[in-house]
Amino acid sequence: MTLFFSDNYYAATISFKGIYFLMPTYDVSVPLSASTPTYPGDPGIEIKQWLALANGDLANVSLIHFGAHSGTHVDAPAHFIEGAPKVESLPLDILIGEARVVEVPHTVSVIDGDFIATNCQPGTKRVLFKTRNSSFWNDNEAEFHPDYTYLNSTAARKLVSFGARLVGIDYLSVEEFKSQEFETHHVLLSNGIVIVEGLDLREISPATYELICLPLKIRGGSGDGAPARAVLRTLNNT
Numbered sequence: 590m591t592l593f594f595s596d597n598y599y600a601a602t603i604s605f606k607g608i609y610f611l612m613p614t615y616d617v618s619v620p621l622s623a624s625t626p627t628y629p630g631d632p633g634i635e636i637k638q639w640l641a642l643a644n645g646d647l648a649n650v651s652l653i654h655f656g657a658h659s660g661t662h663v664d665a666p667a668h669f670i671e672g673a674p675k676v677e678s679l680p681l682d683i684l685i686g687e688a689r690v691v692e693v694p695h696t697v698s699v700i701d702g703d704f705i706a707t708n709c710q711p712g713t714k715r716v717l718f719k720t721r722n723s724s725f726w727n728d729n730e731a732e733f734h735p736d737y738t739y740l741n742s743t744a745a746r747k748l749v750s751f752g753a754r755l756v757g758i759d760y761l762s763v764e765e766f767k768s769q770e771f772e773t774h775h776v777l778l779s780n781g782i783v784i785v786e787g788l789d790l791r792e793i794s795p796a797t798y799e800l801i802c803l804p805l806k807i808r809g810g811s812g813d814g815a816p817a818r819a820v821l822r823t824l825n826n827t
Contacts, residue, residue, distance in 0.1 A: 675812020702743035
């Protein structure tokens with residue numbers, strides 16, 4: 590087996606019965622640092638040195654402080670629904686499996702039901718939307734972009750009717766900025782659809798991939814969500 594690496598790309602060449610298969614894997618997670626933007630009102634990200642070898646300590650140990658919805662993260666139903674399932678109970682068979690990346694034109698600022706009907710297939714369990722939001726991750730400073738592309742409630746209902754189990758988007762919320770009703774979240778979460786927010790899809794072409802998205806198994810708190818490491822693995826070129 591031969592391995593290839595770059596910042597957000599990994600590939601393994603595997604031989605099976607003399608036939609070589611290239612299996613690229615893309616890291617679609619946002620790095621967490623003090624310069625990573627956060628949703629207004631959420632805690633900022635702080636990473637500090639707690640122990641340091643340079644100071645004579647026996648090990649390097651960092652102290653990390655951030656909200657559950659920082660960077661690439663998963664929303665559990667408990668995020669908006671009292672008594673609903675928490676992040677530690679999310680089924681792994683939803684978080685791992687075939688996912689379709691759907692590219693949204695830069696001219697589209699609102700993903701609606703008509704867009705879903707035209708561009709998504711019934712029966713697709715996991716849908717990730719690559720929008721103009723992905724270009725926001727090119728910024729090196731912690732600037733939040735309130736004009737991000739989002740899903741409205743008609744899109745959410747159409748995804749429910751199509752049988753979706755997981756919906757992802759390439760910015761910090763699937764919901765319109767400053768929404769008061771959070772209807773998109775309620776529609777998706779109340780129907781058992783896991784939400785993944787904060788994906789970095791800049792290097793991803795529209796296609797079918799294997800998604801592996803594992804949030805931290807946080808038991809304390811309200812169980813509303815957790816940061817996750819998300820990767821996409823290309824198993825074919827369809």
